[in-house]
Amino acid sequence: MSYVAIKGGKAAIDGAASATEYLRSKGSLDEPLTLAMIEEQLRLLTSRVVSEGGLYHPRLAALALKQFQGDTLEAAFALRAYRSTKPRLLESPVQDTSNMRCIRRISSAFKEVPGGQYLGATYDYALRLLQLDLANEDPAAFKAVAKNFLRDTAEAELPDNFPKVIDALRAEGLLPPVVPSRAPAFDITRDPLVFPVPRSAALATMARAETGGLLAMAYSNMRGYGDVHPTVAELRVGYLPVKLPHPVTGELMEAGEVLVTECEVVAMYEGAHGDELPTFTLGYGACFGHNEVKAISMAILDRALQKGMRDGPSNPSEDPEFVLLHVDGVDSMGFASHYKMPHYVTFQSDMDRLRTTQQKMRQDTEETA
Amino acid sequence: MNTHYELPLEDAGYSFGFLDEYAKKEVRRCILKAIAIPGYQTPYASREMPMGRGFGTGGLQLTLSLIGADDTLKVIDQGSDDSVNAVNLRQFVQLTCPGVAVTEKTQEATLIQSRHRIPEKALTEQQILVLQVPYPDALVVVEPSEARRKVMHGEADYSRLLVKLYEDVVRFDEITLSHRYPTRINGHYVIDPSPIPRWDVPRLHQSPALVLLGAGREKKIYAVPPYTVAEPLVFDDIAFRVEDFRDTHGRRIACRCCGSTVSFLDELIDDAGKVTHQCSDSAYCEEQQETISARKQA
Numbered sequence: 001m002s003y004v005a006i007k008g009g010k011a012a013i014d015g016a017a018s019a020t021e022y023l024r025s026k027g028s029l030d031e032p033l034t035l036a037m038i039e040e041q042l043r044l045l046t047s048r049v050v051s052e053g054g055l056y057h058p059r060l061a062a063l064a065l066k067q068f069q070g071d072t073l074e075a076a077f078a079l080r081a082y083r084s085t086k087p088r089l090l091e092s093p094v095q096d097t098s099n100m101r102c103i104r105r106i107s108s109a110f111k112e113v114p115g116g117q118y119l120g121a122t123y124d125y126a127l128r129l130l131q132l133d134l135a136n137e138d139p140a141a142f143k144a145v146a147k148n149f150l151r152d153t154a155e156a157e158l159p160d161n162f163p164k165v166i167d168a169l170r171a172e173g174l175l176p177p178v179v180p181s182r183a184p185a186f187d188i189t190r191d192p193l194v195f196p197v198p199r200s201a202a203l204a205t206m207a208r209a210e211t212g213g214l215l216a217m218a219y220s221n222m223r224g225y226g227d228v229h230p231t232v233a234e235l236r237v238g239y240l241p242v243k244l245p246h247p248v249t250g251e252l253m254e255a256g257e258v259l260v261t262e263c264e265v266v267a268m269y270e271g272a273h274g275d276e277l278p279t280f281t282l283g284y285g286a287c288f289g290h291n292e293v294k295a296i297s298m299a300i301l302d303r304a305l306q307k308g309m310r311d312g313p314s315n316p317s318e319d320p321e322f323v324l325l326h327v328d329g330v331d332s333m334g335f336a337s338h339y340k341m342p343h344y345v346t347f348q349s350d351m352d353r354l355r356t357t358q359q360k361m362r363q364d365t366e367e368t369a
Numbered sequence: 370m371n372t373h374y375e376l377p378l379e380d381a382g383y384s385f386g387f388l389d390e391y392a393k394k395e396v397r398r399c400i401l402k403a404i405a406i407p408g409y410q411t412p413y414a415s416r417e418m419p420m421g422r423g424f425g426t427g428g429l430q431l432t433l434s435l436i437g438a439d440d441t442l443k444v445i446d447q448g449s450d451d452s453v454n455a456v457n458l459r460q461f462v463q464l465t466c467p468g469v470a471v472t473e474k475t476q477e478a479t480l481i482q483s484r485h486r487i488p489e490k491a492l493t494e495q496q497i498l499v500l501q502v503p504y505p506d507a508l509v510v511v512e513p514s515e516a517r518r519k520v521m522h523g524e525a526d527y528s529r530l531l532v533k534l535y536e537d538v539v540r541f542d543e544i545t546l547s548h549r550y551p552t553r554i555n556g557h558y559v560i561d562p563s564p565i566p567r568w569d570v571p572r573l574h575q576s577p578a579l580v581l582l583g584a585g586r587e588k589k590i591y592a593v594p595p596y597t598v599a600e601p602l603v604f605d606d607i608a609f610r611v612e613d614f615r616d617t618h619g620r621r622i623a624c625r626c627c628g629s630t631v632s633f634l635d636e637l638i639d640d641a642g643k644v645t646h647q648c649s650d651s652a653y654c655e656e657q658q659e660t661i662s663a664r665k666q667a
Contacts, residue, residue, distance in 0.1 A: 009449075009451040009452050009453040009454075009455065009456040009457075010451070010456045010460075012453055013453055013456055013457055013460075077417065077421075078419065080417035081417045081418055081419035082419075083417065084387070084388055084389075084392065084416035084417050084418065085383050085384065085387060085388065085389060086389060087389040087390070087391050087392075088391070188414075189414060189416075190395075190414045191412075191414050192412040192413060192414050192415065192588035192589075193588075194412050194515075194519075195514075195515055195516040196516065321514055321515055321516065325515075330417055330422055331422045331586045333421070333422075334421035334422025334423045334424065334426070334586060335421075335422055335423040335503070335586055336423075337421045337423065337424075338421055338422075338423025338424050338503070339423075341423075341424065341446070341453075341454050342446065342447050342452055342453070342454070343447075343485070343564075344447055344635055344636075344649075345447045345448060345485040345486055345548070345564075345565075345566055345633070345635070345649055346485055346547065346548040346549075346564045346566065348566065348612065348633075348634075348635065348636055348649075349547035349548040349566040349567060349568075349612055350547045350548070351636070352547060352567075352612040352613055353543065353545050353546070353547040355613075356543055356613065357541045357542070357543045357545065360541070360542045360543060361541070361542070364542070
């Protein structure tokens with residue numbers, strides 16, 4: 001199969017597609033993966049894809065994961081492309097996350113918080129020892145796991161909603177009061193980022209950013225190239241009721257719910273402006289699905305970017321252009337991949353320049369010799 | 370969630386041209402703005418396309434927004450209609466734009482989407498050339514911040530770019546920029562003409578065809594309108610030069626297939642290490658070969 005197809009490009013593409021499909025099926029002794037299996041058993045993978053895809057559709061995310069053989073970048077990409085075919089029907093109003101049906105809710109700022117700490121499902125305190133008995137799992141025992149859990153768990157002392165930890169901090173004057181923004185939220189799917197951009201554009205960009213990319217930027221800030229020393233005021237994961245205006249009456253009604261991870265970090269206070277008392281500063285992160293590292297990274301970067309937007313960046317992670325233009329998985333992965341395409345015309349042009357320059361310098365050396 | 374949700378059937382959910390109508394309208398509005406301000410990078414909300422960012426999604430959005438059922442499309446990559454990426458993009462347009470005719474012949478096309486080349490054959494007023502752009506801003510080599518570059522463009526301040534060219538001349542006695550040669554449009558904005566070789570830059574000048582440039586990842590559309598001045602950035606005493614295809618004896622190398630000595634050539638190295646040359650524009654090369662064989666028969 002020739003790479004630089006002088007002729008035969010179509011045959012090469014068709015061949016590549018069938019070879020890829022072959023690899024998808026070759027090792028399977030049994031049946032193909034079902035979408036439900038991916039969505040449920042690989043729920044964190046699905047979460048990552050709905051979040052980076054910027055489209056809340058776990059079933060399609062599972063399909064994309066199946067189709068692209070587990071590649072999260074490609075799967076998120078396919079969801080985004082699917083989204084391009086759909087018109088925007090309306091602008092959703094602000095959703096109140098205190099109404100979230102939490103499956104997990106913690107604060108590292110306080111020992112106890114109003115509403116209580118709920119660890120929920122997490123690997124945070126698990127030993128990362130390979131659980132070898134999963135290698136050959138008995139289907140009956142596997143099914144019994146869920147059944148036994150529900151049987152042994154007492155029914156619903158969980159409240160329907162939890163107060164926000166930062167509200168308590170705000171009430172005490174440790175955080176600045178919320179200044180409601182009059183400007184409509186920036187829609188990154190309808191407007192390109194032209195800098196400077198408002199905070200809402202930064203938040204939207206990070207909400208669908210690639211997890212690893214966002215983490216790397218946030219990590220640079222955490223470990224020295226920045227000054228956010230964050231405390232997780234609250235991290236919550238749960239199902240958020242989505243309220244949309246009724247198409248006829250305009251009245252808000254619940255259209256469904258989305259799994260969301262939300263994080264607020266509180267950072268050390270800064271010098272007061274004028275007569276105001278100093279306060280802590282706040283960073284906010286939220287994304288579709290269960291993605292805690294992403295939400296924390298986003299919250300740290302939100303705090304860093306707010307500082308950069310106000311005082312000018314003193315680190316890469318405080319520079320809105322640097323962060324926001326380099327964290328998108330679809331953009332960065334696409335561009336890195338495109339280098340695999342033929343570039344022989346531009347390379348011809350490069351060689352021409354190098355040869356001409358070499359020739360000239362050779363002549364110069366000969367003349368001086 | 371509703372576990373009985375039915376996945377969209379194959380193709381069924383897609384409108385003509387893949388993108389929803391609002392998206393296409395938005396792109397067309399930006400095209401008009403780009404034509405009205407020659408060389409200005411018009412920002413637009415680039416949609417995600419089902420191929421990689423960097424594979425021509427900017428060009429593709431232009432093509433899909435412009436194309437109608439009565440259009441004839443030609444897609445090339447590196448000058449070739451049969452390069453994998455060209456095939457891929459053409460197949461996608463055919464899949465999502467039923468009724469659109471495709472061609473390999475430059476003169477038959479009403480719309481030409483290209484990566485890295487402008488066809489050898491002169492284009493006409495009836496044609497639109499869409500170029501795929503990875504880096505829309507010529508100033509990026511001297512200034513990484515887009516916000517600062519925007520100000521420089523507004524003030525037509527290209528001094529740092531000229532300094533870069535000057536430094537090249539001092540160090541190498543040559544301007545080392547090969548493809549993507551900065552080109553001033555209509556006496557103001559300097560554009561990155563996309564990674565076309567120097568060879569193709571003069572074709573932008575007073576081109577009868579509208580040239581549209583689309584950067585999907587960087588979310589910009591810009592244009593060289595028909596019959597517009599397009600000048601590569603140079604100094605008065607240093608002429609702009611295109612790629613040199615002369616052998617060591619100073620003779621112009623000919624295409625091994627059609628014998629042309631006036632086209633941009635690809636350099637091929639066979640298994641024995643022997644270097645040969647062939648037209649990069651495959652449609653042009655084939656036409657030359659047909660003309661030759663017709664002449665022989667006659």
